[in-house]
Amino acid sequence: MHHFSYHGSSLHCEEVDLAEIAGLYGTPTYVYSAATITDNVTRLQRSLADLDLQVCYAMKANSSLAVLRLFANLGTGFDLVSGGEIRRVLAAGANIRSSVFAGVGKTEEEIELALQEGVYAFHVESEPELARINHVAGRLGLTARIAIRINPDVDAKTHAKITTGKSDNKFGIPMSVAAEAYGAAAKLPNIKVAGVQMHIGSQLTSVGPFREAVEKVVPFVAQLQREHALEYFSIGGGIGIIYEDALASGQADWWERFSEDERPLTPELYGAVLSPLLQPLGLKILLEPGRFLIGNAGVMLSRVEYLKRGANKNFLVIDAAMNDLARPSMYDSYHEIVPVERDTSRAAMVADVVGPICESGDCFAKGRELQSVGEGELVAFLSAGAYGFTMASNYNTRGRPAEVLVRGSAFELVHERESFERQIAGEKIPGFLA
Numbered sequence: 001m002h003h004f005s006y007h008g009s010s011l012h013c014e015e016v017d018l019a020e021i022a023g024l025y026g027t028p029t030y031v032y033s034a035a036t037i038t039d040n041v042t043r044l045q046r047s048l049a050d051l052d053l054q055v056c057y058a059m060k061a062n063s064s065l066a067v068l069r070l071f072a073n074l075g076t077g078f079d080l081v082s083g084g085e086i087r088r089v090l091a092a093g094a095n096i097r098s099s100v101f102a103g104v105g106k107t108e109e110e111i112e113l114a115l116q117e118g119v120y121a122f123h124v125e126s127e128p129e130l131a132r133i134n135h136v137a138g139r140l141g142l143t144a145r146i147a148i149r150i151n152p153d154v155d156a157k158t159h160a161k162i163t164t165g166k167s168d169n170k171f172g173i174p175m176s177v178a179a180e181a182y183g184a185a186a187k188l189p190n191i192k193v194a195g196v197q198m199h200i201g202s203q204l205t206s207v208g209p210f211r212e213a214v215e216k217v218v219p220f221v222a223q224l225q226r227e228h229a230l231e232y233f234s235i236g237g238g239i240g241i242i243y244e245d246a247l248a249s250g251q252a253d254w255w256e257r258f259s260e261d262e263r264p265l266t267p268e269l270y271g272a273v274l275s276p277l278l279q280p281l282g283l284k285i286l287l288e289p290g291r292f293l294i295g296n297a298g299v300m301l302s303r304v305e306y307l308k309r310g311a312n313k314n315f316l317v318i319d320a321a322m323n324d325l326a327r328p329s330m331y332d333s334y335h336e337i338v339p340v341e342r343d344t345s346r347a348a349m350v351a352d353v354v355g356p357i358c359e360s361g362d363c364f365a366k367g368r369e370l371q372s373v374g375e376g377e378l379v380a381f382l383s384a385g386a387y388g389f390t391m392a393s394n395y396n397t398r399g400r401p402a403e404v405l406v407r408g409s410a411f412e413l414v415h416e417r418e419s420f421e422r423q424i425a426g427e428k429i430p431g432f433l434a
């Protein structure tokens with residue numbers, strides 16, 4: 001459920017008319033709903049209330065400072081994947097003491113920063129990484145808490161670029177050699193074995209693969225608990241969201257149309273299935289969702305530049321492009337596109353919705369049916385809160401979009417549109433060309 005809906009004919013984010021935001025700050029612009037983020041966090045926490053739970057928001061999904069501050073205020077930690085992300089959390093006025101540092105390629109500098117800032121734990125992906133963390137911790141006279149990422153070899157049945165829990169992925173180490181790796185870790189003087197970690201993939205819309213992975217790894221965790229004083233078990237992120245019917249999924253009754261077996265994954269089902277499997281361990285449980293917490297809490301606004309009528313095809317050319325929202329070109333992913341001003345008296349049209357970039361891949365939707373819209377009118381891309389702005393680039397020397405945060409009837413520009421001057425600020429013409 002989310003807080004984007006039509007008030008009369010105008011699409012609103014909470015109490016704010018999206019047309020007003022576009023008028024003030026231009027397009028393309030991302031708009032985030034604080035109420036939706038808050039609901040997502042509290043629903044997830046409530047559905048796992050039987051557990052000693054720490055949610056670590058996977059901030060690679062959306063790392064806007066304002067968004068990070070909101071998460072910190074809601075009591076989440078962060079799943080961090082770079083030194084830059086650590087510094088973003090600090091810049092947002094939060095700390096990383098309940099956060100975890102993940103990723104396959106941590107550098108010495110990043111490990112040092114994480115240790116100095118008191119990160120809760122490192123999620124280790126390989127034995128050489130373990131040796132490096134031990135070395136850096138030793139140099140600083142500190143002890144590093146670690147969990148090794150286990151690859152449970154479960155097929156998450158999601159897009160190939162976002163599945164991570166199969167044995168042929170680059171992530172984690174196989175369960176068969178994990179005991180040995182933990183044995184080796186425990187012998188290192190500046191390492192404290194504190195947990196077990198897994199993450200099987202992203203955008204999972206059924207609970208089955210989560211259940212299968214947890215059932216597979218729990219006995220290993222229980223066995224490890226006998227040898228080490230474990231503190232936690234991290235079951236990763238990956239809870240999926242609704243893309244296909246995003247607008248309607250904002251209403252509670254949309255969910256009730258489905259029988260319990262057919263309903264897309266909800267935090268309630270996730271909790272009901274996993275909580276009884278996890279409770280007997282008596283450990284703290286870490287969750288690292290990104291997309292679920294922020295995905296349906298954001299839209300991208302864009303203005304129509306041209307409606308180009310072809311011989312047998314219409315092209316709706318808009319002012320957003322693949323550099324602003326990369327998911328459709330990168331993962332063939334679907335975003336529902338709706339008019340900001342709804343006019344039910346207009347006929348529908350079928351069009352390819354495309355951006356201005358010189359690439360055939362700069363296409364958001366092929367043969368999409370939507371309300372007829374023309375030059376100057378606004379459209380909104382729904383479910384664009386996760387992996388939207390954070391994947392934006394400057395391709396074609398386009399400044400990255402503006403970002404706005406809404407709460408109730410209040411809203412603020414939280415990230416100004418990137419100017420041309422900012423884009424070229426670090427560049428120079430070398431002396432030998434002058």
Ligand SMILES: *Cc1c(COP(=O)(O)O)cnc(C)c1O
Pocket residue numbers: 058060061079102103199201202203236237238239288289290291292
């Ligand atoms: C990306 C990632 C997540 C978050 O994935 P979502 O699908 O956004 O929930 C969590 N943990 C790890 C290790 C990740 O790489």
